[in-house]
Amino acid sequence: MAQINRRLRENVAGEFYVDESCIDCDACRQIAPASFHDHGGQSSVYRQPQNPGEQHRAFMALVACPTASIGTTTRRSARTGVAAFPVHVVDDVYFCGFTSEASFGAWAYLIVRPPERGGNVLVDSPRFTAPLVKRIQEMGGASLMFLSHRDDIADHVKFASHFHCPRVMHEGDAATALGIERVITRTDPLRLDDDLLLIPTPGHTRGHQVLLYRDKVLFTGDHLAWSPKRETLTAFRHVCWYSWAEQTRSMEKLLGYRFEWVLPGHGRIHGGTAEEMHEHLEGCVSRMKQE
Numbered sequence: 467m468a469q470i471n472r473r474l475r476e477n478v479a480g481e482f483y484v485d486e487s488c489i490d491c492d493a494c495r496q497i498a499p500a501s502f503h504d505h506g507g508q509s510s511v512y513r514q515p516q517n518p519g520e521q522h523r524a525f526m527a528l529v530a531c532p533t534a535s536i537g538t539t540t541r542r543s544a545r546t547g548v549a550a551f552p553v554h555v556v557d558d559v560y561f562c563g564f565t566s567e568a569s570f571g572a573w574a575y576l577i578v579r580p581p582e583r584g585g586n587v588l589v590d591s592p593r594f595t596a597p598l599v600k601r602i603q604e605m606g607g608a609s610l611m612f613l614s615h616r617d618d619i620a621d622h623v624k625f626a627s628h629f630h631c632p633r634v635m636h637e638g639d640a641a642t643a644l645g646i647e648r649v650i651t652r653t654d655p656l657r658l659d660d661d662l663l664l665i666p667t668p669g670h671t672r673g674h675q676v677l678l679y680r681d682k683v684l685f686t687g688d689h690l691a692w693s694p695k696r697e698t699l700t701a702f703r704h705v706c707w708y709s710w711a712e713q714t715r716s717m718e719k720l721l722g723y724r725f726e727w728v729l730p731g732h733g734r735i736h737g738g739t740a741e742e743m744h745e746h747l748e749g750c751v752s753r754m755k756q757e
Contacts, residue, residue, distance in 0.1 A: 468537025471727035476505040480514035481538050482524050491571025494527035496734060502527060509535075510695055526550050530563040532571040532593070537623040538556040539734040549598045550575050552605070556727055556737060560684055562592035564604075566586070572688075572731035574618070576663075577679060578605055584659045585609030586629070589677060589685045590731055594621035599628060607631075612664070614687025615639050615648070617707075634658070636666060638673025650675065666732070669713020684725040690717065691733020692752070699728065699736070699746040703757055714754040721747055 472485040482501060486508075494502040496508050501524045503512045503553040515521040528536040536559040540566045541678030545557050551563030558578045565571040574592040579585055588608045590613070592598060603606060608629040613619050622644075630649035641649045650656065650673075656664045663678040677685040684690075700719060703710055721744065727737040738746075 467534050469695075470537065470539060473537075474510050476510035477509075478511055478513075478514060480511065482511045482528075482658070483516060483537055483601040484510050485535050485537065487533050489533055489534055489567070489570065491565065492531050493532065493565050493571045493573070494536060494693070497530055498523035509640070510556065521645070522543070522546055522550070525554070526563065526641075530565050532565040532567040532569075535677060548715035549732050551598060552601060553619065555664065555729065556634055556683060557680075559727075559729070560605075560678070562588075562598060564595050564598045566591070566593040569618045569620040570732070572618040572620070574606070574620070575604065575685060575729055576602060577605075579682065581606075582610075583661060585636075586624060587612060587662070588629075589729075590614055590618040590687065591620035591622040594628075595712040596625040599625075602629075603708060610663075612632065612658075612677050612685070613641075614676065614689075614731060615671045615686065616644075617671065618687060619644070622745070634664065636673030638666075638668060639671050641673065663725070667713070667720070669709055669711075669716045670702075672708045674708075674713075674716075678723055680726045683727045683729060684720075684723075686728055686730045688730065688732050689713065690728055690747075691730035692728060692736030693708045694734055699743070700733070701750060701754055702733070703754075710754070710757070714751065717747070717754060718751050721751065 468485045473483045475484040490651040529547035552560035554665045560576045574590040577587040584600045586606045588611045608631045613635040634648045635641035635646045636650045660694040724740045
């Protein structure tokens with residue numbers, strides 16, 4: 467719980483604030499950009515919510531914060547923020563909210579599908595918390611967990627146990643030692659079902675992999691994201707834990723696939739036409755080769 471006596475001095479006066487436990491994960495700035503910004507290494511409230519819509523987004527940011535670093539001076543109920551998750555992103559894909567400190571605030575997603583299409587898929591792991599678990603259950607539970615890489619697995623054991631769903635992860639990230647039910651050993655793409663194509667993308671970690679959903683939505687883990695500053699797709703060399711050369715080769719392979727949305731674990735979501743996304747990806751690969 468956020469502590470008022472630890473409130474960052476960069477916050478403007480008013481109801482919402484961020485305290486010094488903030489780890490600068492960017493979740494609040496993505497969810498409620500009208501209220502939160504980066505003041506340099508941490509987030510703070512630069513503008514108090516001005517209307518019910520902005521207030522709702524601020525409560526969503528409060529709930530999603532992995533370190534409970536956001537608070538209200540009068541300790542107001544965040545019930546509306548809790549009830550908002552999972553929140554719709556595109557088509558039948560939802561952002562789970564409730565990010566975890568164990569994965570540095572990485573975003574996890576839920577693909578909602580009927581049983582005849584294989585059932586719901588959890589992409590990486592959010593924080594295991596009762597309201598979220600109950601809501602996912604109401605939406606059909608989870609039939610599969612896709613884990614992009616070792617950094618963003620958070621409470622995967624609890625989710626797998628609760629929903630009795632197998633987990634899919636690559637052996638390059640010690641999946642066997644983690645007790646993963648379906649360990650991927652190949653380096654070439656693997657079709658999990660008619661909707662889902664698993665594509666190994668070593669680089670950020672040795673076993674990193676992305677998931678392409680219906681040739682439209684690419685769940686990219688920490689491999690690829692949108693850069694608001696550059697206004698294009700980007701990769702993050704400063705957090706490449708395995709091999710930048712490998713990550714560059716993995717990125718180049720993605721040029722052979724069609725997608726319209728990038729949904730990362732860390733970094734910004736972005737959507738456009740398949741042609742636009744391909745052009746952005748070409749630029750990303752070109753820059754990576756020069757670095």
